[in-house]
Amino acid sequence: MSQSHRKVGTAGGVSRETSSAEVSRETVLDTPIAREALQAVNVMNIHRERWPKPPDTRVITVANQKGGVGKTTSAVNIAAAMAMHGLHVLVIDLDPQGNASTALGVDHSVGTPSMYDVLLGDGKIVDVVASVEISETLFCAPATIDLAGADLELASQVSREYRLQRALIGLLDAGQDLDYVFIDCPPSLGLLTLNALVGAREVLIPIQCEYYALEGLAQLLSSIEMVKSYLNTGLTVSTVLLTMYDSRTRLADQVAADVRAHFGDLVIDSVIPRNVRVSEAPGFGQTVMTYDAGSRGAVGYLEAARELADRGRDGHAQAAQKSNDEETS
Ligand SMILES: Nc1ncnc2c1ncn2[C@@H]1O[C@H](COP(=O)(O)OP(=O)(O)OP(=O)(O)O)[C@@H](O)[C@H]1O
Numbered sequence: 142m143s144q145s146h147r148k149v150g151t152a153g154g155v156s157r158e159t160s161s162a163e164v165s166r167e168t169v170l171d172t173p174i175a176r177e178a179l180q181a182v183n184v185m186n187i188h189r190e191r192w193p194k195p196p197d198t199r200v201i202t203v204a205n206q207k208g209g210v211g212k213t214t215s216a217v218n219i220a221a222a223m224a225m226h227g228l229h230v231l232v233i234d235l236d237p238q239g240n241a242s243t244a245l246g247v248d249h250s251v252g253t254p255s256m257y258d259v260l261l262g263d264g265k266i267v268d269v270v271a272s273v274e275i276s277e278t279l280f281c282a283p284a285t286i287d288l289a290g291a292d293l294e295l296a297s298q299v300s301r302e303y304r305l306q307r308a309l310i311g312l313l314d315a316g317q318d319l320d321y322v323f324i325d326c327p328p329s330l331g332l333l334t335l336n337a338l339v340g341a342r343e344v345l346i347p348i349q350c351e352y353y354a355l356e357g358l359a360q361l362l363s364s365i366e367m368v369k370s371y372l373n374t375g376l377t378v379s380t381v382l383l384t385m386y387d388s389r390t391r392l393a394d395q396v397a398a399d400v401r402a403h404f405g406d407l408v409i410d411s412v413i414p415r416n417v418r419v420s421e422a423p424g425f426g427q428t429v430m431t432y433d434a435g436s437r438g439a440v441g442y443l444e445a446a447r448e449l450a451d452r453g454r455d456g457h458a459q460a461a462q463k464s465n466d467e468e469t470s
């Protein structure tokens with residue numbers, strides 16, 4: 142804070158040396174609107190800051206079988222923030238609800254080439270990918286309502302757990318330039334989520350700072366262990382993200398403390414605040430990063446995404462892998 146600003150802030154303390162131009166500039170910068178404008182400049186990356194690319198494509202499944210904890214919101218907003226900072230990002234919508242496709246403004250009406258064709262037909266991911274308006278480095282493989290029957294339809298198929306993994310290997314072997322792939326899962330531990338866990342290297346678990354937040358986590362973690370043992374030894378829980386944090390409640394702090402005590406360094410330092418702008422954005426086919434770049438929700442996701450990208454560069458994912466391996470050995 143500058144000297145002149147401090148003078149303005151103290152009661153009756155406008156010094157004679159402070160020019161009126163300085164007073165108005167500093168005063169304006171200290172208003173909520175100015176703060177939001179500054180935040181928006183950061184979120185929209187007006188200064189064209191570039192975040193670090195990971196050494197290899199990071200394929201991250203966003204999973205929690207508990208409904209409404211912020212899986213989709215986290216996947217699309219982190220993906221958008223990364224793409225706005227120069228990274229090449231693909232969001233794979235694996236939820237028949239198609240919420241990620243909606244939030245990214247991508248068509249997912251019946252008949253649209255979608256992840257259904259990839260999992261249950263001859264489609265390749267590259268054939269169903271749509272570009273996303275926010276950024277030329279952001280893409281989405283949409284989900285249509287057809288996926289609702291996929292759990293049952295997949296059940297009788299050969300290699301039913303490996304469908305997505307094979308499609309992803311095909312995509313990456315074809316030399317697609319992707320830094321991050323986020324897979325948005327439905328709220329269940331059925332075959333769609335199983336495909337996502339088998340196809341990914343990392344799992345990101347969003348946890349809502351609410352009652353019963355930790356309930357059901359044991360079941361998710363044991364499913365992940367099962368996948369690691371039998372289907373995808375390279376899988377690791379690399380990231381936990383606290384969502385919908387309401388600073389007015391003591392409960393939110395308690396949940397956050399419990400989660401940090403349990404998951405330690407895996408928990409992203411930035412916490413996503415509960416913010417109405419986040420929940421409004423999908424209604425306009427947008428992420429909060431563009432819908433209201435100056436909002437607290439956008440800033441929360443910007444910081445979380447930045448941390449995830451920094452951890453990727455620092456080899457955090459590999460470190461998490463090592464500690465997960467040590468835990469299970
Ligand atoms: N930080 C936030 N502040 C306010 N509302 C939020 C926030 N994050 C998510 N929401 C809202 O909470 C609801 C659930 O979020 P979201 O759809 O991301 O959860 P989900 O885990 O993907 O749900 P599902 O299990 O149904 O797929 C949505 O209406 C979303 O807009």
Ligand SMILES: [Mg+2]
Pocket residue numbers: 212213214236240325326327
């Ligand atoms: Mg969802």
